[in-house]
Amino acid sequence: MIAPDGSPVEVFAALPARGVPEMLHGQMLADDSVLELGCGAGRVANALAALGHTVTGVDESPEMLAHLSKAVEAVEGDIYALDLRRRFDVVVVGSYLVNMWAPLVLAACARHVTADGVVFVQRFAPAWARAAEVGEAQSGPVLVRFDPMSCSNDRLTATVTYSLGTQQWQQSLEGAVLDDAAIARHASIAGLKFDGVIDAYDEWVRLVATAVVSPTSSGGRW
């Protein structure tokens, strides 16, 4: 089964979370509510729920959502157009979705985070993306290979091959390299503020809200 964006469901149900939920949990208050956009099979969402958070996961693939634990509220939908009319203490977007369409992803984050909330987005590590070196890594039972891979004018293009047991899947990957300055610029347009990088791989970025427009606002006097 393949999600509309080309992500193989079996692969994302098998990939380990490799400490990401615990890292994010360490940045939150114990009772923070969490919204994960593009949650896939829930390797982060399920673990954050197990750590005590109230978690909502959004994905456009019902086959991915079928893997969420009962403790996670599942919402099938397009994250770019999403408007749940609810806000969360924390919004999480992994899997480099921000590199695909930063303005739409960050606007969706801003629409759903509370005024004193936090957004965590995972971007391509800028140095890794710019170097664009073919390579592979074993992640739990899945071998993930980036080949070919190229970066021109800060746009990364790659083919990812996932090997799991005797099966293989390929997924095309394309997106803009977002270094701290670029992500700060996009964040600021969305009403968010760049607040640093939280991991040693230079992937996970913390953003905070700068302005929240009330959904009930009349839009001013004009």
Ligand SMILES: C[S@@+](CC[C@H](N)C(=O)[O-])C[C@H]1O[C@@H](n2cnc3c(N)ncnc32)[C@H](O)[C@@H]1O
């Ligand atoms: C590479 S998978 C990763 C899933 C999860 N973040 C993880 O790390 O395991 C990307 C997920 O984002 C979802 N996705 C991509 N574009 C989306 C969109 N526009 N709206 C909703 N879901 C989307 C896909 O269906 C897929 O489940």
